[in-house]
Amino acid sequence: MAFLELDGLTKSYGALTVVKGVNLAVEKGKLVCLLGPSGCGKTTTLRLIAGFVPANGGEIRVGGKVVSSAASTVPPEGRNMSMIFQSYALWPHMTVFENVAYGLRLRKRPAAEIKNRVDTILAATQLTKLAERYPGELSGGQQQRVSLARALVIKPEILLLDEPLSNLDANLREEMRFEIRRLHDEFRYTTVYVTHDQVEAMTTADVIVVMNDGRIEQAGSPEDIYERPETEFVARFIGGTNILSGARLDDRTVSAEGGLVLACSSGTVGAAGATTAVSVRHHDIKLSQTRPDVDTNVASGTVTRQIYLGSHRDYLVALKGGATVRTVAPVHVAIPVGGEVWLRFPPEHCRALAQ
Structure with missing residues (x-):
């Protein structure tokens, strides 16, 4: 059984339907990229998974449990998911250590456990020497690693990323693509990653889901999508x-x-x-x-x-x-x-x- 399941997922705003009956099954520990042009429905799909917006139809199931349907929606704080935004959303008045520890403190974890888990994740993300710095003293790539560390330290069931590299320059984007994949291989969280950049998708994903006009055009491994496109849209968009x-x-x-x-x-x-x-x-x-x-x-x-x-x-x-x-x-x-x-x-x- 898939760990994350989207079954006939639909979202409309008035007369405009932006997600149109999406079906997707994600195995536990896989990194899935939702890839497509602006307006294709990929970010709305991510927000539906996170619980930020309610669905008009279909279901979202995590571990077999329904977390979203047209009848009811589990709020974001009840889903044990972490989301990384384009803007990083770091607290400017907190140090790197404090930013990463924030979610654990909200959960009222013991101080010793907080220090141990934060120290471990800072080492994994190569941030140990920057623990006492503030976000304004960091480069864009360092800030992105802080947002990743903060998301991972709470051990979410699902990690969600919304175009996390779009604010970085070309060299940093390339570096962070490999960093995201390295961290995924180390921690194996079930991950849904939204991007419009095909190179990001090819570099990071186990499975690429190409979306167009609110629907899934094709889903498969990076090699499948590139070498064996099923539609003209996929062939044009990938490579x-x-x-x-x-x-x-x-x-x-x-x-x-x-x-x-x-x-x-x-x-x-x-x-x-x-x-x-x-x-x-x-x-x-x-x-x-x-x-x-x-x-x-x-x-x-x-x-x-x-x-x-x-x-x-x-x-x-x-x-x-x-x-x-x-x-x-x-x-x-x-x-x-x-x-x-x-x-x-x-x-x-x-x-x-x-x-």
Whole structure:
């Protein structure tokens, strides 16, 4: 049995329904990322789990016990969950030690237990030397670690994170992604993490749940979501991809835009006459100035944009048939704008998405 279960969860504000019958089962000790664009319903789903807002329909169960339904809602303080917000929400007049100890003191734990548990979690989050500092004396990354320590020290049944790295600069975000995963591996709390950043999700999650317009588009491991997207939305949202639409030729081949014939090694081509989208990742397309020695999955075009990005070059190519394709190439492949090129779309990297 799953530890956290969302069963037909629905939330509306007047005529606007923002969470639409969400079903999700989270195993104990797993880290699940709710991933999607702004307005997709992921933060509202997190707030429903926390008990900050009541559901209009469906249920939330923790360990088999109903904590939220349309009929009744257990208040946040009765759910034994910890939540970390974007703003960290640290007490500015308290030291790091006092901030982390706050939840234990509210629970009236013995002083010796408080000191022992706070000292342990400060060591785990590499904050021991900062215990007597105030939040205003800390960097953004250090403040984020304090908020994590404060959330973990009370030993919650479920840890909730609402875009916790959005206020950090790029270097700190990268550092904290690995820190969050390290702490999860150490403490194994059941965790629900909301983000719109696919790299955060890929780095931290056991399971990624891609949301769109209040619904779950697809749930699976990071590898499943990236390598085997089930819908065009998921393919576009997770990683850079090209979507080429066309008509079915047979159960593995699509006649795409401009007469480009694409053999697909995975996915579902769809029924005869149905439109099929083919997803091909930017980095999987092979770019060259000579024609590949194959008959299918190749097209010629003209470079319309070329950008040097240090580790590689980013190309935009207008195909003869009218479609535009984005691809990448090693830095030594320097073809100027206006140059004629050939693109090969390896069948093993072409995934059909029936529409």
